[in-house]
Amino acid sequence: MTPHPDPQAGAAVKAADRAHVFHSWSAQGLIDPLAVAGAEGSYFWDYDGNRYLDFTSGLVYTNIGHQHPKVVAAIQEQAGRLTTFAPAFAVEARSEAARLIAERTPGDLDKIFFTNGGAEAVENAIRMARLHTGRPKVLSAYRSYHGGTATAINLTGDPRRWPSDNGTSGVVHFWGPFLYRSPFYSETEEQECARALQHLEDTIAFEGPATIAAIILETIPGTAGIMTPPPGYLAGVREICDRYGVVFVLDEVMAGFGRTGEWFAADHFGVIPDLLTFAKGVNSGYVPLGGVAISAEIAATFETRPYPGGLTYSGHPLACAAAVATINVMAEEKIVEQAAHIGATVFGPGLRELAERHPSVGEVRGTGVFWALDLVRNKETREPLVPYNATGAANAPMAAFAAACKSQGLWPFVNMNRTHVVPPCNISEAEAKEGLAALDAALSVADEHTA
Numbered sequence: 001m002t003p004h005p006d007p008q009a010g011a012a013v014k015a016a017d018r019a020h021v022f023h024s025w026s027a028q029g030l031i032d033p034l035a036v037a038g039a040e041g042s043y044f045w046d047y048d049g050n051r052y053l054d055f056t057s058g059l060v061y062t063n064i065g066h067q068h069p070k071v072v073a074a075i076q077e078q079a080g081r082l083t084t085f086a087p088a089f090a091v092e093a094r095s096e097a098a099r100l101i102a103e104r105t106p107g108d109l110d111k112i113f114f115t116n117g118g119a120e121a122v123e124n125a126i127r128m129a130r131l132h133t134g135r136p137k138v139l140s141a142y143r144s145y146h147g148g149t150a151t152a153i154n155l156t157g158d159p160r161r162w163p164s165d166n167g168t169s170g171v172v173h174f175w176g177p178f179l180y181r182s183p184f185y186s187e188t189e190e191q192e193c194a195r196a197l198q199h200l201e202d203t204i205a206f207e208g209p210a211t212i213a214a215i216i217l218e219t220i221p222g223t224a225g226i227m228t229p230p231p232g233y234l235a236g237v238r239e240i241c242d243r244y245g246v247v248f249v250l251d252e253v254m255a256g257f258g259r260t261g262e263w264f265a266a267d268h269f270g271v272i273p274d275l276l277t278f279a280k281g282v283n284s285g286y287v288p289l290g291g292v293a294i295s296a297e298i299a300a301t302f303e304t305r306p307y308p309g310g311l312t313y314s315g316h317p318l319a320c321a322a323a324v325a326t327i328n329v330m331a332e333e334k335i336v337e338q339a340a341h342i343g344a345t346v347f348g349p350g351l352r353e354l355a356e357r358h359p360s361v362g363e364v365r366g367t368g369v370f371w372a373l374d375l376v377r378n379k380e381t382r383e384p385l386v387p388y389n390a391t392g393a394a395n396a397p398m399a400a401f402a403a404a405c406k407s408q409g410l411w412p413f414v415n416m417n418r419t420h421v422v423p424p425c426n427i428s429e430a431e432a433k434e435g436l437a438a439l440d441a442a443l444s445v446a447d448e449h450t451a
Helices: 007-020 069-081 092-104 118-133 150-155 159-164 189-207 233-244 296-301 317-332 335-357 392-407 429-447
Strands: 036-040 043-046 051-054 111-115 137-141 171-174 212-218 247-251 275-278 290-294 361-367 370-378 413-415 418-421
Touching: 051 429, 069 317, 092 111, 092 290, 092 317, 111 118, 118 137, 118 150, 118 212, 118 247, 118 275, 118 290, 118 296, 137 189, 150 159, 150 171, 171 189, 189 212, 189 233, 212 233, 233 247, 317 335, 335 361, 335 370, 335 429, 370 392, 392 413, 392 418, 392 429, 418 429
Parallel strands: 137 171, 137 212, 212 247, 247 275
Antiparallel strands: 036 043, 043 051, 111 290, 275 290, 361 370, 370 418, 413 418
16 A cells, blocks of 8 residues: 555644553653554555554564454454454354464463453463462563563563562562573573573572472563573473473463464474463454463363453454454465565575674574564674663664664664564565665664774
8 A cells, every 4th residue: 555645634643642642661751653644564654654664563463464454354244243242151253263272372272261462361371370389489581571460560571670560479580591691601502501491490499499380481582682592491491390390381472473483482492381371463463362371281270160360351252353364364374484484584694694794783583573683882792782771862872773774664673772673474575675675774873883
């Protein structure tokens, strides 16, 4: 679709937003949100006629791109048939969505509890783990994000937790593996894996194994930097959980439904968790939906004992119809395979080539359409381009880089000293190469801040 400029309409949208909308994670008086006029496929545009290649997928959820006609039609059809119905009833769209999800989750994760999004999925997974084990504590990693609700934000391992962390939620943080910025002074992936597992085991020993209900990990951490765990790490965590009777929870809210080139990132590692949380890509974010995939053992805990949790909109028919259509589209159009192909043939080689030419690129990490560039001041020292959690003037180099991307018609996903490459999973080769060319130009701006 070709955008048609209408600045007057855009000004009205912006004025209403600034008068009445309270934005997430923002100082309200310091933001200037773009007024979006429309979107299609891998692109969106504003009311001034500027079109952007979307390297963010919204918040990493439009896995099939914007406005896929088959999913839009499914939502319209469901609205005409049964717009909503209470969660205690069996509804066709809900049942079919659960069946299709269960077909694709690893192992025996065949029961699906629906939520409205990822944070609620994490909240309920942790509640299930605590009730199943009768234990209070949960271990989660630094460099993680699990959501903005009460338990989920305390599980989170980045600065968004700090204002809401009162230290009483039963959460204990530990260091996960990350060789590029290793907390264990490792020199190889093998060392990082072994030392990270030993650190986790030591943490469990000192916290008391009998007090720990669950360990929750993002299979591949997303917002924190797309750090693919070294070979053997997730299998090692699985073994530790089995040994101590701890529930293993994998958070696939961002990494799931094709983004890594598999239906779930766990499929890369051959690991089956006890609980798996999902959202975002399950229906490309077209209608809010999330959930928990539950193992047979944990589901059996609530066979005759009521599960004390629920949501008014659990398994909302419109959201589930969108999920059914999205999963079918992904299968029919081989979108998971496309994500793997683009990662292997375009993004992997192309981003590494950029790293060789640009002194600001310290490391390239990722798989599928799930990549991060770690931007640095110095490749030898690995000093980040901006300090941890930088704001204001301290964040100027990253702000300049982001502005350069937008001037090239690329909308970037920027977090701290990183830019993430997370477009729709069905991005074409031509679009992916267009994005790499825009990144190439913008990185020249970042290079100006290197030493």
